[in-house]
Amino acid sequence: MIIHKLTQADVETAVIAAVARSLDRKPEEIELHASLQDEYGAESLDILEIVFNIEKSCRLRLPKMTLLQHAQEKFATNQFIKQGELTALGLEVLRQMRPEIDSEQFRPGLRVQDVSRLVTAQTFVRLALRLLDGKEEALEKLRSSGCTTCGSKEVLDSTTAAEFVCANCGAIYPVPSGDAILAEDLVRVQTKMDSPTSVSLAASDAP
Ligand SMILES: [Zn+2]
Numbered sequence: 001m002i003i004h005k006l007t008q009a010d011v012e013t014a015v016i017a018a019v020a021r022s023l024d025r026k027p028e029e030i031e032l033h034a035s036l037q038d039e040y041g042a043e044s045l046d047i048l049e050i051v052f053n054i055e056k057s058c059r060l061r062l063p064k065m066t067l068l069q070h071a072q073e074k075f076a077t078n079q080f081i082k083q084g085e086l087t088a089l090g091l092e093v094l095r096q097m098r099p100e101i102d103s104e105q106f107r108p109g110l111r112v113q114d115v116s117r118l119v120t121a122q123t124f125v126r127l128a129l130r131l132l133d134g135k136e137e138a139l140e141k142l143r144s145s146g147c148t149t150c151g152s153k154e155v156l157d158s159t160t161a162a163e164f165v166c167a168n169c170g171a172i173y174p175v176p177s178g179d180a181i182l183a184e185d186l187v188r189v190q191t192k193m194d195s196p197t198s199v200s201l202a203a204s205d206a207p
């Protein structure tokens with residue numbers, strides 16, 4: 001069985017095409033590491049359109065909630081954001097979750113409303129690659145446990161939508177949601193930070 005796997009280059013091309021289309025630019029004008037907001041004037045509606053087009057071309061479900069929204073759900077009030085600014089913990093979480101961004105950007109005093117300015121085309125490339133990994137993992141799991149309707153192990157990656165299809169009975173399974181994968185990754189980062197080696201981090205956030 002041939003599985004069409006998107007390569008990093010495929011994903012980069014798809015993301016740049018989506019960004020260029022939404023911002024009314026030529027693909028060659030889009031720099032992977034340029035701030036979409038500062039360099040190209042992207043507004044939240046443009047971002048929604050970019051997300052929609054990446055979902056379509058990469059057959060993925062991107063998160064509906066931002067990283068900050070997820071983090072605020074995971075961490076206690078004031079732990080992540082204090083008086084409109086990211087705490088030391090908040091900065092460290094962003095650093096870990098957004099390795100594609102120059103870590104210099106995550107300086108103390110970074111305000112919540114400025115976090116969206118850090119989003120680049122590369123942010124979407126990395127996110128899409130992460131979600132493709134999650135998708136592959138889910139497909140493997142489904143294949144080893146078999147279709148829940150007919151038991152067939154021949155489950156295919158749909159070539160038209162963000163779903164898996166049982167080749168035998170046609171049952172459809174959605175690919176994992178980007179929100180679920182993002183939440184999982186945050187738990188992993190949080191666990192890593194709760195380990196004794198990061199005590200200094202907690203201390204630096206003390207008043
Ligand atoms: Zn089936």
